[in-house]
Amino acid sequence: MNFDFSDDQKQLRDEARRFLTEKCPPKAVREVIDGKATYDRELWKGLADMGFLGVAIPEAFGGSGAGHLELCVIAEEMGRALAPVPFSSTVYLAAEALMLAGSDAQKQKWLPAIASGAAVGTLALFEGSGNPSPGAIKLTASNGTLNGIKKPVPDGAVADFAIVAARTASTGRETDISLFLVDLTSEGVEAKALTNIDPSRGQAEISFKNVKAELLGPANEGWSILTRVLDRAAVLIAFEQVGGADRALEMGRDYALDRIAFGRQIGSFQAVKHMLADMYVSATLARSNCYYGAWALSTNASELPEAAAAARISATQAFQHCAKNNIQVHGGMGFTWEFDCHLYYRRSNALALGLGSLSYWEDALIDRMRQRNAAA
Amino acid sequence: MNFDDTPQEAAFRAEARAWIDANAPKELEAELSKPSAKRASENRDGMIDVAKAWQKKKADAGWACLHWPKDYGGRGSTPIERVIWQQEEGVYDKLSRPFAIGQGMCGPTVMAYADEEQKRKYLPPLASGETIWCQLFSEPAGGSDVAGLRTRAEKDGDDWIVNGQKIWTSGAHYSDFGILITRTDANVPKHKGLTMFFLDMKSPGVEVKPIKQANGMQEFNEVFFTNVRIPDSQRLGAVGDGWNVSLTTLMNERMSIGARLSTGFPELFEFCSNLMLEDGLAIDDRSVRSKLASWAVKNSGLKYTSYRSISALSKGDRPGPENSIGKLVSGSMLQDIAMFAADLQGASGALTDGDADTAGQFQAMILQSPSMRIAGGTDEILRNIIAERVLGLPGDIRVDKDVPFNKIPTKGR
Amino acid sequence: MNFDDTPQEAAFRAEAKAWIAANAPKQYEDELKKASLGRIQLRSANILEVAKAWQKKKADAGWAVPHWPKDYGGRRASPIERVIWQQEEGVFGKLGALFIIGHGMCGPTMMAYAAEDQKRHYLPPLASGENIWCQLFSEPAGGSDVAGLRTRAEKDGADWVINGQKIWTSGAHYSDYGILITRTDPTVPKHKGLTMFFLDMKSPGVEVKPIKQANGQAEFNEVYFTDVRIPDAQRLGAVGDGWNVSLTTLMNERMAIGANVATGFPELFEFCNNLMLEDGLAIDDRAVRSKLASWAVRASGLKYTSFRAISALSRGERPGPENSIGKLVAGAMLQDVATYALDLQGAAGVLSGPDDAEAAGKFQAMLLRSPATRVEGGTDEILRNIIAERVLGLPGDIRVDKDVPFNKIPTKGR
Numbered sequence A: 001m002n003f004d005f006s007d008d009q010k011q012l013r014d015e016a017r018r019f020l021t022e023k024c025p026p027k028a029v030r031e032v033i034d035g036k037a038t039y040d041r042e043l044w045k046g047l048a049d050m051g052f053l054g055v056a057i058p059e060a061f062g063g064s065g066a067g068h069l070e071l072c073v074i075a076e077e078m079g080r081a082l083a084p085v086p087f088s089s090t091v092y093l094a095a096e097a098l099m100l101a102g103s104d105a106q107k108q109k110w111l112p113a114i115a116s117g118a119a120v121g122t123l124a125l126f127e128g129s130g131n132p133s134p135g136a137i138k139l140t141a142s143n144g145t146l147n148g149i150k151k152p153v154p155d156g157a158v159a160d161f162a163i164v165a166a167r168t169a170s171t172g173r174e175t176d177i178s179l180f181l182v183d184l185t186s187e188g189v190e191a192k193a194l195t196n197i198d199p200s201r202g203q204a205e206i207s208f209k210n211v212k213a214e215l216l217g218p219a220n221e222g223w224s225i226l227t228r229v230l231d232r233a234a235v236l237i238a239f240e241q242v243g244g245a246d247r248a249l250e251m252g253r254d255y256a257l258d259r260i261a262f263g264r265q266i267g268s269f270q271a272v273k274h275m276l277a278d279m280y281v282s283a284t285l286a287r288s289n290c291y292y293g294a295w296a297l298s299t300n301a302s303e304l305p306e307a308a309a310a311a312r313i314s315a316t317q318a319f320q321h322c323a324k325n326n327i328q329v330h331g332g333m334g335f336t337w338e339f340d341c342h343l344y345y346r347r348s349n350a351l352a353l354g355l356g357s358l359s360y361w362e363d364a365l366i367d368r369m370r371q372r373n374a375a376a
Numbered sequence B: 001m002n003f004d005d006t007p008q009e010a011a012f013r014a015e016a017r018a019w020i021d022a023n024a025p026k027e028l029e030a031e032l033s034k035p036s037a038k039r040a041s042e043n044r045d046g047m048i049d050v051a052k053a054w055q056k057k058k059a060d061a062g063w064a065c066l067h068w069p070k071d072y073g074g075r076g077s078t079p080i081e082r083v084i085w086q087q088e089e090g091v092y093d094k095l096s097r098p099f100a101i102g103q104g105m106c107g108p109t110v111m112a113y114a115d116e117e118q119k120r121k122y123l124p125p126l127a128s129g130e131t132i133w134c135q136l137f138s139e140p141a142g143g144s145d146v147a148g149l150r151t152r153a154e155k156d157g158d159d160w161i162v163n164g165q166k167i168w169t170s171g172a173h174y175s176d177f178g179i180l181i182t183r184t185d186a187n188v189p190k191h192k193g194l195t196m197f198f199l200d201m202k203s204p205g206v207e208v209k210p211i212k213q214a215n216g217m218q219e220f221n222e223v224f225f226t227n228v229r230i231p232d233s234q235r236l237g238a239v240g241d242g243w244n245v246s247l248t249t250l251m252n253e254r255m256s257i258g259a260r261l262s263t264g265f266p267e268l269f270e271f272c273s274n275l276m277l278e279d280g281l282a283i284d285d286r287s288v289r290s291k292l293a294s295w296a297v298k299n300s301g302l303k304y305t306s307y308r309s310i311s312a313l314s315k316g317d318r319p320g321p322e323n324s325i326g327k328l329v330s331g332s333m334l335q336d337i338a339m340f341a342a343d344l345q346g347a348s349g350a351l352t353d354g355d356a357d358t359a360g361q362f363q364a365m366i367l368q369s370p371s372m373r374i375a376g377g378t379d380e381i382l383r384n385i386i387a388e389r390v391l392g393l394p395g396d397i398r399v400d401k402d403v404p405f406n407k408i409p410t411k412g413r
Numbered sequence C: 001m002n003f004d005d006t007p008q009e010a011a012f013r014a015e016a017k018a019w020i021a022a023n024a025p026k027q028y029e030d031e032l033k034k035a036s037l038g039r040i041q042l043r044s045a046n047i048l049e050v051a052k053a054w055q056k057k058k059a060d061a062g063w064a065v066p067h068w069p070k071d072y073g074g075r076r077a078s079p080i081e082r083v084i085w086q087q088e089e090g091v092f093g094k095l096g097a098l099f100i101i102g103h104g105m106c107g108p109t110m111m112a113y114a115a116e117d118q119k120r121h122y123l124p125p126l127a128s129g130e131n132i133w134c135q136l137f138s139e140p141a142g143g144s145d146v147a148g149l150r151t152r153a154e155k156d157g158a159d160w161v162i163n164g165q166k167i168w169t170s171g172a173h174y175s176d177y178g179i180l181i182t183r184t185d186p187t188v189p190k191h192k193g194l195t196m197f198f199l200d201m202k203s204p205g206v207e208v209k210p211i212k213q214a215n216g217q218a219e220f221n222e223v224y225f226t227d228v229r230i231p232d233a234q235r236l237g238a239v240g241d242g243w244n245v246s247l248t249t250l251m252n253e254r255m256a257i258g259a260n261v262a263t264g265f266p267e268l269f270e271f272c273n274n275l276m277l278e279d280g281l282a283i284d285d286r287a288v289r290s291k292l293a294s295w296a297v298r299a300s301g302l303k304y305t306s307f308r309a310i311s312a313l314s315r316g317e318r319p320g321p322e323n324s325i326g327k328l329v330a331g332a333m334l335q336d337v338a339t340y341a342l343d344l345q346g347a348a349g350v351l352s353g354p355d356d357a358e359a360a361g362k363f364q365a366m367l368l369r370s371p372a373t374r375v376e377g378g379t380d381e382i383l384r385n386i387i388a389e390r391v392l393g394l395p396g397d398i399r400v401d402k403d404v405p406f407n408k409i410p411t412k413g414r
Ligand SMILES: Cc1cc2nc3c(=O)[nH]c(=O)nc-3n(C[C@H](O)[C@H](O)[C@H](O)COP(=O)(O)OP(=O)(O)OC[C@H]3O[C@@H](n4cnc5c(N)ncnc54)[C@H](O)[C@@H]3O)c2cc1C
Pocket: A270, B101, B134, B135, B136, B137, B138, B139, B140, B141, B142, B143, B144, B145, B167, B168, B169, B170, B171, B220, B371, B372, B374, B375, B376, B377, B378, B379, B380, B381, B384, B396
């Protein structure tokens, strides 16, 4: 059994950590939070130069072709550093959708642009409150023309193109949905940035008025492609969550060692020690589930749907748990704008929602476990 | 990243599988597969004899305590081979329970501290299950605080004379030997006046009284010592060095990687997959699903955490600290799951004999689970260990550290 | 056992109800109902002005701080009448948030320790909201460990000269006065060298710097003292007795905060009653119900616990320790409830703008404010210690700082 990342992959992790420590300190995150930029363009460029944007994109399409385990390793570091760039929407959602379902021409057009940092992509799925479901998609496509509104669209205000889930029929089945690729500079597209709980990452509303679009993948197979994209993104975002959880735990631990109250380190009080030990427990469980997700993702295993849901649930719980109790360990300091605790708290809650809520994934996990049991 | 065996591992696995296939007591497979059939240690229906027979058969073929040196009854296997063996042994592993303390804790301690002649004499029959050993550490005055123990050992010629009482000693009632920690000097700080021995449980003056547990079973005991003589040659480690010796034992207790701690989840999942509620299967109910999902990811988290440790072993590395979470997570999970399963059964959840399909397994789990959160280190002690050894937080402020033992307060309010 | 008012109580309630019906600022009722946690803001008016106006109106009619003596701006209402008033005031009570610290903590401390003429001078405008007071206790070196504070007060003639820094002072930026705890002797054990004062926040040398909070608002401040002179006449309690004086304040604080803590449950219940999920109303979903039910019994448990305290008050007895669970239960619950409300919204739960988010972003604001509830006025951990020690009689933590001169206590970790 070799249930671990290879030495090369670990080296890549170290390299990514060094790079992000230098290029993405909390100060950089705050530039975006304070509204001085929509995202960190310099960091984005740097990520492209390091080859991180195209790490899972085949060489034929301008990437390095390394693979998804490498991408997982980088995702963890991105989460740890709270990188304020449209990485997840571009790399986990748009690029994965293109690689799964794009035509050769579509891949040729967009994948090299993603890898080089020239294009930001996203997935336009949600239309207001609610979880991923074919029934919730009202935006229509007829004869390659889209009409409707998507919200929230991650990084929608800065994206160059979007994969849009659209209704192409009304039979009440999954096959009603098809995916379209839209150049967001097209006429009829209007994007409006929306305030959200984690301002280090953008959210937008995009309206489509008679927008010309091309199919991505076969007509009427949009939902099944989408499900696979979401599973893949779930694993990758889970790595971001684990990275964030670990960092929040470290911050709490460091503060507990540093802060003195009642003449002793607060980390010597069992209330604080046990709080931190419990954070370690959830972070460890999440990391192990994520490794399994990484294996399933990188080998395209039939276990991926179940592994992805487990990784997502576990990592969501761990990051939320660690981020909120990191504030608690910090006392009043934790509730200041100046300390970074709230950045992790915000991000933990934003990541928990982005691909659909915890309840949605809980439901999905049980469905998938049952299917496997029934098959066995 | 993969789950494949190396060629050597695969060869070892094939050999183990073939041998088990040819030799395991298949007639017990069905019974052992039931979660309720776990308690060979209670010696119901002569389970001990069955366990001993299987252990002996393994020993004769070189499959007992396989990570031990050959001279002491093992086969000199690598840690990863040991894990592979456990995986292959599967349900028959449940028959090893009566030997777990002896082989997991007493054996390694004897191996580290006894002299060569003793090791050759005592370890092979321990490996083969011909003798059973117990661990005489906890006392009424100290369980978490083992070093608070009061059983006295006084030197008399070449012997030591032991007086006092141990408690919670699992399996003492069917054990042949035990390792025993005693206080040999009460005038020095508590951790400094301790000395470790091993002894024959049939020595005159040893009296074992079973304790009836909260769940009605009897697996642990009180053990009283009245002028019990132990030869000095049976001392393990130096006089006054008992605390360090005991750490060897306790470390081995917590280290057993791959030891599958039961969480109750597979049982619950199966139960919910079949249970009809008023408006459908339990597993189709959203509120049931949400709970199941949270436990599912803990269960898989533990499983893959142990895979990570196994992978480290497979590479010849030392596993990281991640394995320390196992008992802490599974203990309270077992309890929560058992309570939820009983809840799903409604008012009949209170019945312990139930109908055939679940046969009271969750009720037994409810009653058994509190001990999981205590035995071998309480939840609180485990959190301390994670906080201190893994996260590097300071230890508790101690009032008992540099004080002579006989000056330490002993009673609550 | 019954929930009925006694005849006197019923009469008092009727009177209060009638006055409120005739006088409350009804135009803000809707906005106040919707207002989430944290500093309340009104779209149409300045909250500080509206709050002050309402308080003044109440004071003129004798309804401000009803349980205070008449001479100090109250009406000497019984404890139970005070509770009845709160029940009747309802959402308009939210306007009192600005005065909670002054009325709930500073006032009682003044009442216990100031001279008679000072009480007559300072308390009525505090009651009527003309003056706002703040509490200057926490410091960078000590929040939970208030007694670890380092702000120095040195005697100089009939004055004291103050140098140092306070932090987390809620409302200091709009306060007129404050009560201030200082260290007057660092050579004795920490609890023994403290002295309490009250001061005019406009005294020369007081500098207030707002702190931006994690949720983006600025309710609390740093307050710096540079050679601030306070007349000895403004000392509260004896020199060196500040710790005991502060206990009066803190005891009142926990009573004040424990009384009507928000749990988020009513808001969540209402939200689930109206939210359409894919296959029906949220409230009809079994998973939602299971969560709601366990929060419902916590919310009702807190409510009836406070009713038990009210009943004790109504009989003229001291309430038992049961009220001490309030903030501990409510703080964590608020956070969980908010997290769950966002979860129910799915991906759109991240949106926080009032126009884009469900329920006008109420739950997003609650999520971002809730960590503070678990810290302010005693952290969860300190509250558990208090319950364990004062209610259950367990021993206190082992202290390394108790009988040591203050200037010999370690101050920095690793
Ligand atoms: C089924 C079972 C089998 C056992 N088998 C054996 C055996 O074979 N041999 C043997 O020697 N012992 C055995 N034990 C004993 C076991 O090791 C002790 O019960 C355990 O270590 C707890 O000690 P105690 O019972 O004295 O509880 P205590 O140590 O008195 O603990 C009481 C409570 O106080 C808490 N506590 C104590 N110290 C601290 C601290 N420093 N910080 C925070 N909390 C603390 C504990 O967590 C617990 O909640 C067995 C126990 C059980 C339940």
